[in-house]
Amino acid sequence: MLFRRALSIIQLAGLFSYGHAISSIGVTTTACKTVAGVALPTPTGSVCGGSGSSYALTGSGTLFNYSAGSPQVASLAACSAQCLAAATCSGIYFIQGTYCNLKYGPRAFLNGAGNPQFSFYDASCFPVCNGSGSSYALTGSGTLINYSAGSPQVASLAACSAQCLAAATCSGIYFIQGTYCNLKYGPRAFLSGAGNPRFAYYDAHCFKCVASIPTPTPSVCRTVDGVISPTPKTAICGGSGSSYALTGSGTLINYSAGSPQVASLAACSAQCLAAATCSGIYFIQGTYCNLKYGPRAFLSGAGNPRFAYYDAHCFKCVASIPTPTPSVCRTVDGVISPTPKTAICGGSGSSYALTGSGTLINYSAGSPQVASLAACSAQCLATATCSGIYFIQGTYCNLKYGPRAFLNGAGNPQFSFYDASCFPVCNGSGSSYALTGSGTLINYSAGSPQVASLAACSAQCLATATCSGIYFIQGTYCNLKYGPRAFLSGAGNPRFAYYDAHCFKCVASIPTPTPSVCRTVDGVISPTPKTAICGGSGSSYALTGSGTLINYSAGSPQAASLAACSAQCLAAATCSGIYFIQGQYCNLKYGLRAFLSGAGNPPFQFYDASCLKCPAPSVGTTSTTSTSITSSPTVTSTSVTTTGACGIVSGVASPTPAGAICGAKGSSYALAGSGTVINYGVGSPYVASIAACGAQCLATSCCTSIYFIKDQYCNLKYGPKAFGVNTGNPQFDFYEASCFTCGPLSCSTSTTAYNMELTTTFTPPARCTGRVFTEMAYSGNQIWKNAIIPVPSSTVTSCFPTQFANSVIASAVSSTTLPPFAKLVCPNKWESTYWNSTYLICCPPNFGPYLPHEDNVDRPGLGAVCTFAMAANVLMDISSYDSTAFVTAVGTSAPSTGVLILANAFDGTALDPRPT
Known part of the structure; x- marks a missing residue:
């Protein structure tokens, strides 16, 4: 077919860095990182560090088991390296110092099962970046496309990797600079050290976080070994840990060794489903199946032995089983969870000088207070006026008083900082002391119902908006306090039981007033x-x-x-x-x-x-017109707000739009996405007045601003504002396009702003039809026919109908992919390629379309580019642009291998359908 012509010279899937196809490739590489050999973020669909064991599955099995004494068990990095070096290794089961088991075939991992439990990692968790070797045959893996010497994809690793990222199913590349760029699909089939020649191999994850490559999630729920798949997003299904005491939670029944319920997870889960109030299970195969009721009271990583924990809705494909959320907070390593909204609990940084703040005492290496966070926080709670701590385990426990003076990210070394409110005092024994900002709300004494029980006193605190804690002696006192904690452990006679309000209800649910005035x-x-x-x-x-x-x-x-x-x-x-x-x-x-x-x-x-700056207060207006100006790669939204009727005075809107710059003096600076549409100079009618220049801007698609000096310059710009006030020599008068109109602008995110109909036959000027081509540094020195944007700061549009030129500018300037032309007539002597009787693709004379999205039923010409294979040694003239717009005319001839010339393609519905 015509659509694949000329591709034997060069493959084109990676050439769309310019013009109508710019937006189809603008791939941003997000840098992934590797910790202990594991890719972060982990690839979507991979299990990286699951705790459990394997089960029997056809096609899966063991390649090799390494045990204690083998170097492979010394670290996860050593075990993963062994997997990467073993052909067909698809995953590992690992226990440091004891086991490194290499597996092949599909994953057969059961989360939370087994004794002992292994850490399981899919091979895809360990990216191979610059491995040296070759590929081997593996079911499901194969070659997408091979690029060889002469193709632009082999010129650099960046070019090859960009091609991989542009191919939806590319999972990795084999690369030799100047010779090979081979794109692969499917699971990794790389054998380190093999092959002649040896290739540099890279997983796709090395170039862009695989987490951003969507992996379809099964839409049909099914049950495997008693657990549904996919598991509910909010559930814990196979967590390793133990339970803790929580009001409203408890045990329905415990099944132990010998009971049929402990034989398998499926048997235990079935028992839970049969019990009306079962909300979860704690399971160890062959030993325990404990059924629980009430809200989840599971603490990950705790207990000896550790149980595999499953919420009840992990077992049945019903999303409507509610799991109550506990209202009681808990403490982990001395820190409350969840943390209070206004507290800093674990910030990394240092202190700064602040009036009223200072150091109570510093504990250093050798002191028991530096041994753990719990020990340091306990010292803070036992020290009057302690308001926070700076902590480095084993080295520092510094107690502070007064208002917080913490600077996040500062200092060397950086400390972990905790406000005292991060550490709840629940049932402390002592008394209060005088502290500015703290005081008594109300004291209840003998005979009041509030002193009858701790529950009654705490309920009164929760019902009182500003209550921050209570001092309690049953039958005698219930004293409600406000403000920061002023509790001194071990002091007073009598001694009170002290409780922070957080002990009774998560402080996160106690609203903290937000200042309404910005300062x-x-x-x-x-x-x-x-x-x-x-x-x-x-x-x-x-x-x-x-x-x-x-x-x-x-x-x-x-x-x-x-x-x-x-x-x-x-x-x-x-x-x-x-x-x-x-x-x-x-x-x-x-x-x-x-x-x-x-x-x-x-x-x-x-x-x-x-x-850094308080937002301006809103001011009411009598009428408002809003115009959205969107540019790539940044988004600039200008809200054009007018008071009263808008009118045009000497070409400028009156009143001027709120937020717009209209007439400031200065100059432009370089900004990605901004550039020059066209410059008019001395002798042009547009330099005669600001009104003439502004009118020309409004008449030019995507003009967003002008730089003007009367009788000398009228420079039209596109893209986001790149104006420096009071800069430059000479200084220009700068106006945004919104300064010249009371209505909508010509360039917006709406594709309806563009004229997508070409109903007359455009005849290009004679100079546009010869063997004159454009080479552009910013597009990889590709050679184009009549490039519309030879450099980012300039456009050349005379060889195209306005509708064609505007569609290319829209793609480059606004990252807007316009729809196909609603009515289309190809220019005079252009090639008209009909996909069917009504869908038409236009290319310059002797060019044919290359369709990267040929399988797109709705628009096969999406992102199309036109190609022409120039024969060897043919003479041609090339205008070569560098990145700054400097142009050099070069008379040359095509190389002995020939050269591929590119041009913009335009597609749409033919005005004159072709008979079928």
């Missing part, structure tokens, strides 16, 4: 915006459309304090966030957030720009 503290607003990251600890990663405005380092006043750095960001028009380390760094960023929490050495404190 700025140390450069950061309070309260912080809900959707913003304000003080996250981590680092940045590469993201298209994001970048650095300026970096300030040690010695700069901007790095001296967070307030100074935030002020610098607010003074920079396009600052979208800052990365900060006090005294060292204040890095201003633009564009989309590219922050990776927990990453980097050193980690920075990250703040979105919205953390």
Whole structure:
């Protein structure tokens, strides 16, 4: 068929980095990381670290068992390496120092089963990145496509990996630079050290987190060994641990060794399903089948022995079995769970100087207080006025008083910080002391119903909005307190039983008033915006459309304090966030957030720009027009709000739109996604007045702003605003497109903004039909026929009808994939390729379409590109553009192997259907 012509010279699936097809490939590589040899995030569909055992399954079995004394059992990394080196290894069962069992075939793992329980990992949990070897035959694995010498895919690892990411089913590549780029599908079939030549092998996970490649979830529920598959999202099915005491929970019946219920998980689960009030089971095969009622009271990782725990709705394909949520909080390692809403419990950072805050006492290595978090927190609770701790196990337990003075992500070393409220005092014995902000709400004494029982006193506290704790002596006292805890253990006569309010009901459910007035503290607003990251600890990663405005380092006043750095960001028009380390760094960023929490050495404190300035109060208006201007890769939304009737005065809207820049002086700067549509100079009618220039902007598809100097310049721009106020020489008058209209703009996210009908035959100028081609640095030096966007900052549209040019610009500028043309007539002398009687694809003369989505029933021409195989040694003229728009005209001839010329393709419904 015509659709596959010319592909013997070069394969095209990876060439769409320009023009109408730009949006089909804009793949962003998300950096995965490996911890102990395991890919993070774990590949979707893989089991990585499940606790359980294997069961008999046809086609599955053991390759080899390594036991104590073998180097393979020394670590997970050693065991996984052995699996990767063994052909057909599909997973491992591992217990450090004891077992490393290699398996082949489909997974036969039963979560929570077995004694002992193994840690199970699918082979896909261990990415092979730059392995040296070859492939072997494996059922379900095979080759998608092989690219060889001369193909652009073999030029670099980046080109080959991009091709893999663009292929939906690519699971890995075999690569030799300049020679081979082989794309594979299915399970890994890589044999390390084998083959001649040996290939560099990479799993697809090495280039993009496999977690983002969707794996279909079974839609039909089924039962395997008594457990349904898929398991309910909110259930615990096979957790390893034990139970704890919880009001409303308890044991229905315990079956032990010898009972038929302990013979298998299926038998135990059947017993649970037969008991009306069974809410879960604790199971050890052959030993225990314990049926439970009431809310779940399971503590993961606890107990000896540990049980496999299953909620009741793990056993029956019914999603309607409710599991009550416990209202009682619990304590793990001295810390309450869930943690109080306003507390910091385990933040990583250091302290800073703050009036009223300070150190009570520092315990160091050798002190019993540094042995564990529980020991350190107990010391805090026993120390009057302790308001928080800074802790490093085995090294530091520093007790603090006064208001919190914690800076997240700061310091070297970094401490784990806990507010005192993270550690509940439940039934402490002692008395209160005077503390600013704390006091008595009410005291109930002998004869009051509140002193009759702890339940009555606690209920009164929960019913009182500001109650933070109680002091209780049964029959005598029930004293309700407000404010921070002021309890001194072991003090007083008589001694009271003290309880934090959190002991009776999770503090998370006790509302904490949120300040309604926004204020700025140390450069950061309070309260912080809900959707913003304000003080996250981590680092940045590469993201298209994001970048650095300026970096300030040690010695700069901007790095001296967070307030100074935030002020610098607010003074920079396009600052979208800052990365900060006090005294060292204040890095201003633009564009989309590219922050990776927990990453980097050193980690920075990250703040979105919205953390730094209180939002302006809303002002009512009499009429509002909203226009959305969306550009790629950042999204710029301009709300055009007018008061009263909008009119045009000397070409400019009056009143000017709220939030728009209309007439500021300055210059442009480089910003991904922004660029020049066209520049008009001296002699052009558009430089005569701001009205003429603005009108031309409105008449030009996707023009988002202008830079203007009367009688000299009228420069039309596309994309997000890239304007620096009071910068440049000369300085231009800058106007956003919304300054010139009271109505909608020409470029928006709505595809209806574009004219998708071409009903007349366009005749290209004669100069567009010769052997004149374009080579562009930013598109990998591919050769194009009449490139519409030769560099990101410029367009050349005269060889195309306006509708064609606008569709290409929309794809490049707004990442908008436009629909097919509703009515389409190919330009004069162009190739008209009919897919059927009504669906038409247009290519320049002698070009034919390549269809990467040929199987798309609704639109086979989606992302199409036109190709022409230029024969060897044919003379041609090439306009070569570098990344800055510098162009060089080159007279040359096609290489001895020939060369493939590319061109934009356009598809749609033919105005004149072809008879069938």
